[in-house]
């Protein structure tokens with residue numbers, strides 16, 4: 006059947022230099038025709054000036070990612086008919102958050118720059134008798150390998166980068182792909198002493214993720230970048246890289262639940278921002294108070310079964326001695 | 339219809355009006371809510387950042403309580419819904435993990451067998467109650483009221499956890515708005531993020547997101563937004579002034595809780611729906627529907 010494909014065209018640098026617009030093409034589509042097949046058909050049969058990227062045609066190389074009806078997807082892995090049936094239209098656009106070179110081709114420089122920033126190679130420990138056999142080979146247990154298995158499946162297609170809500174508001178954010186790559190190495194038991202984790206704990210790093218979960222939703226390889234970011238956050242806390250608002254925010258919540266069983270917004274604000282910056286929140290606080298919305302700590306109360314909650318904390322911390330040590334240290338402060 | 343009701347921490351204090359109005363709506367509809375007064379916080383995702391197993395164990399405590407009540411859980415908070423669904427899915431899918439967590443719970447005298455389902459209020463209205471039945475209960479159709487549906491993130495994603503609606507093309511809010519007699523606007527950013535989780539961490543980024551969401555809703559021609567999540571409400575309502583400061587423009591978009599929109603159509607008065615607790619007053623939009 007004939008289906009109309011609407012494709013974003015833009016040539017910011019070329020001699021023709023056309024402004025962005027949507028161009029419609031009627032294409033013969035049969036069952037199983039992928040969006041990439043359709044793009045090829047257009048280029049071969051109708052319009053040789055249309056530009057897009059592709060290489061493997063089988064969801065391996067990651068070069069054909071585009072937005073299809075608003076969602077970043079691999080053109081070679083997405084069939085046209087189901088898209089049309091669901092949305093009653095097929096709109097194909099270039100990825101978001103990356104500048105267009107021409108039509109569907111975007112400039113990945115910023116993407117790769119961020120991957121490089123996390124130093125995407127293993128920096129192994131010097132020597133670890135427990136992890137090596139007598140011939141010097143690393144012995145990696147299955148459960149250890151599984152920790153970074155999802156992260157290793159990333160094909161760097163940029164779907165997550167394009168969908169990321171923090172990226173949309175902060176272009177310096179490292180983003181889900183680079184952070185997933187960081188977990189690929191930080192979660193590797195061979196990882197030696199590196200500054201990787203403290204670098205990505207800085208501004209525009211792990212604590213800037215707003216947990217919109219778009220990355221995990223759109224990933225065509227089920228990599229689940231959000232889980233990688235959560236792992237990195239836990240690891241940073243365990244390693245004591247805690248001098249930032251992101252960790253203070255988490256710790257305030259952890260302590261609030263331990264004490265009362267509930268999340269106390271007032272304590273969260275105060276502890277995350279510190280005294281000076283909390284003062285800056287007073288005008289908003291007063292405005293909220295006018296509407297009865299000031300989150301005063303006393304309003305939260307304590308749940309009846311708080312002892313059960315405490316027992317759960319104790320039991321988990323017994324198993325995680327590093328957490329236990331951090332907490333004691335924090336309490337002493 | 340009876341549920342173990344888990345309002346979440348925010349709606350016990352800051353967005354209290356969301357919980358009280360949900361109870362009023364459920365009373366009219368005959369939906370039984372048994373409030374889980376002794377339930378702990380789900381951890382809001384931050385607990386997962388701290389320690390995955392602690393987060394699982396704390397959620398399992400909530401599930402164990404519901405199991406004792408022999409009821410499924412209903413929550414009005416999208417973040418609680420997401421966190422609990424994810425935890426529940428992990429526990430149900432991995433028996434060894436459930437066993438491990440049960441060993442922790444044992445110290446607190448609890449046990450979870452994996453038989454609870456977690457639902458969001460919106461989904462219970464649509465799946466369990468049914469829109470046809472709801473339509474019959476409408477006393478004051480919200481005629482000519484232009485409402486922007488706003489899902490936000492956690493009611494839709496990750497779809498592997500519960501997956502009630504399609505994150506690419508959700509329709510539950512739209513169907514609900516129409517059932518109440520109001521008009522749905524085409525809200526471009528309806529599945530995008532309100533920035534709540536980082537509003538205290540990287541405030542400028544969060545406030546930029548809030549500004550974008552409000553602008554998209556406004557550009558859609560809406561008179562108000564309807565939100566199924568109290569945290570999105572805090573972002574879009576309480577922080578609207580901050581977004582106006584940053585974008586140097588008046589936005590003035592009122593944000594209604596899901597329960598308030600339903601309540602209005604059921605004939606509950608504005609007073610009882612506690613609109614006065616909002617920072618951005620919805621008065622101009624709702625007055626003609628209230629006695």
Ligand code: FES
Pocket residue numbers: 058059060061062063064065066067068069070079080081082
């Ligand atoms: S062409 Fe290689 S992933 Fe699509």
